[in-house]
Amino acid sequence: MSTTRPAHGGPAVGGVSLAEIAERFDTPVYVLDEGEVRERCRTYREAFPEADVLYAAKAFLSRAMVRWVAEEGLGLDVCSAGEMELAVTAGFPPDRIVLHGNAKSPHDLEAALRLGVGRIVIDSPSEIARIAAAVGPRGRQKVMVRVVPGVSAGGHDKIRTGTDDQKFGLSLTDGGAQHAISRVLGQSRLELTGLHCHIGSQISDVKPYLVALRRMVGLMARVRDAHGVVLAELDMGGGHGIAYRPGEPALDLTTLARRMRAELAEGCAAAGLPVPRLVVEPGRAIVGPAGIALYRVLAVKHTGETVFVAVDGGMSDNPRPALYGVRYAPRLIGRRSTAGPRTATVVGRHCEAGDILAADVELPGDIHPGDLLAVPVAGAYQLSMASGYNLVGRPAVIAVHEGTARMLVRRETLEDVRNRDIGG
Numbered sequence: 001m002s003t004t005r006p007a008h009g010g011p012a013v014g015g016v017s018l019a020e021i022a023e024r025f026d027t028p029v030y031v032l033d034e035g036e037v038r039e040r041c042r043t044y045r046e047a048f049p050e051a052d053v054l055y056a057a058k059a060f061l062s063r064a065m066v067r068w069v070a071e072e073g074l075g076l077d078v079c080s081a082g083e084m085e086l087a088v089t090a091g092f093p094p095d096r097i098v099l100h101g102n103a104k105s106p107h108d109l110e111a112a113l114r115l116g117v118g119r120i121v122i123d124s125p126s127e128i129a130r131i132a133a134a135v136g137p138r139g140r141q142k143v144m145v146r147v148v149p150g151v152s153a154g155g156h157d158k159i160r161t162g163t164d165d166q167k168f169g170l171s172l173t174d175g176g177a178q179h180a181i182s183r184v185l186g187q188s189r190l191e192l193t194g195l196h197c198h199i200g201s202q203i204s205d206v207k208p209y210l211v212a213l214r215r216m217v218g219l220m221a222r223v224r225d226a227h228g229v230v231l232a233e234l235d236m237g238g239g240h241g242i243a244y245r246p247g248e249p250a251l252d253l254t255t256l257a258r259r260m261r262a263e264l265a266e267g268c269a270a271a272g273l274p275v276p277r278l279v280v281e282p283g284r285a286i287v288g289p290a291g292i293a294l295y296r297v298l299a300v301k302h303t304g305e306t307v308f309v310a311v312d313g314g315m316s317d318n319p320r321p322a323l324y325g326v327r328y329a330p331r332l333i334g335r336r337s338t339a340g341p342r343t344a345t346v347v348g349r350h351c352e353a354g355d356i357l358a359a360d361v362e363l364p365g366d367i368h369p370g371d372l373l374a375v376p377v378a379g380a381y382q383l384s385m386a387s388g389y390n391l392v393g394r395p396a397v398i399a400v401h402e403g404t405a406r407m408l409v410r411r412e413t414l415e416d417v418r419n420r421d422i423g424g
C-alpha cells in the first residue's frame with residue numbers, strides 16, 4: 001500500500017488524503033490503490049514468468065479491476081455467470097477465463113459456452129455429461145479436472161479445501177479423480193488440457209504446495225501410463241497468505257515460485273514427463289493489501305472493563321470476522337491524539353452480537369463519536385461478500401492513483417432496495 005503522510009497531515013494513499021476521501025464520498029467506504037494492484041500483478045508475472053497467472057475474481061471484481069488485470073497480462077478465474085458476463089462485457093478476452101465452481105448452474109455453463117471461456121474446471125462426475133451435452137455435436141470445450149490431493153492447509157477450517165472432508169473437487173485417495181479423468185477422455189466433445197487443485201486459503205507455508213504438486217505430478221504420470229495421454233497444464237490454484245496485521249506471517253512469493261519450479265522439474269524428470277505449463281490463481285494476494293476500509297465512529301460505550309467503539313458499517317460490508325474469526329488492526333485517522341492507548345473492541349451497527357470488526361485492539365483513549373477509523377488490508381473478500389442485512393446498503397469503492405480519486409462502484413441506496421422489491 002502506497003501510504004504517505006502529506007504536508008497537511010494525515011495518511012494518504014495513492015497521493016490522496018484518506019480523511020478527504022471520507023468527507024467527499026462519505027463512510028463507510030472502500031479505498032483501492034490502483035498502483036498497488038498493478039504492482040502486485042507485475043510481481044506475480046515476474047515471479048512466474050513461464051506460468052499463467054489468473055486473478056481470482058471472487059476476491060473483488062469490478063469493471064476497473066477487470067481492465068487493470070487485463071492490461072497487466074493476467075488471466076481471470078471466475079465462479080459464476082455474473083463474474084463471466086461482467087468480465088467479458090468489460091472487454092476481457094474470454095479465452096483467458098477459467099470457470100470454477102462445485103455446483104455450476106445451467107446458466108453458468110450456458111454462459112461459459114456462449115462466451116467461449118478458455119477452460120471449465122470439472123468439479124463433480126455429473127458435470128462431465130452435462131458439459132459434453134451442452135457443447136453440442138460440432139463443438140469441443142477445453143476442460144480440467146479438479147483433484148483433491150489430500151493436503152490440509154489454510155488459515156481456518158472453513159477455508160481448507162485440499163482434503164476429502166469438504167465440498168470441492170474429486171478425491172485422489174478414493175479413485176474419484178482417476179475415474180473422472182477416464183470419463184472425460186472418453187468424451188469426444190471435451191478436451192482435457194490438464195489437472196487443477198486448490199488446497200486452501202491464507203497459506204503462509206510453501207511446503208503444502210510442494211506436497212500437493214508432487215502428488216499431482218504422480219497422477220499425471222499415471223494418466224500417461226493408463227491412457228497414453230500427456231497433459232499439458234497443471235493448475236496449482238491460489239490461497240497465498242497475506243499479513244492482515246503487523247507481525248503476521250505472509251507467503252514468500254519468490255520462494256514459492258522458485259521451489260515450485262524446482263519441484264515440478266524434478267518430479268517430471270523422475271516420471272519421464274515433459275514439464276507442463278504451470279498455472280497459479282492469486283486473488284487476495286493481489287487485491288487484499290491494496291484496499292482500505294474507512295468508517296466513522298458513531299458511539300463509544302464503556303461496559304464493565306470493555307470499551308466498545310461502534311462504527312457506521314460492520315458485518316454487512318465485512319462478514320469475515322463473523323465467518324472465520326479474522327483479525328484486523330484499525331487505526332485512528334484525521335486527527336492527532338495525545339491520549340494514551342487503551343484496549344477496545346470495534347463493533348458494527350448491525351443487530352447481531354457477533355457483529356465485531358476488530359476485538360481487543362489498541363486505540364487512543366480519547367476516541368469519540370465522529371472520529372475516523374481506517375482498516376488496512378481490506379481489498380479482498382469484504383465487499384465481494386457484502387450483504388443487504390438491515391438494508392444498510394453496500395459501500396462505495398473509490399480508486400486512488402497518482403493524486404486522483406474516482407468512484408468505481410457507487411454506494412447502494414434505499415432507492416436500489418426499493419426498485420428490487422416489486423411485491424405489493
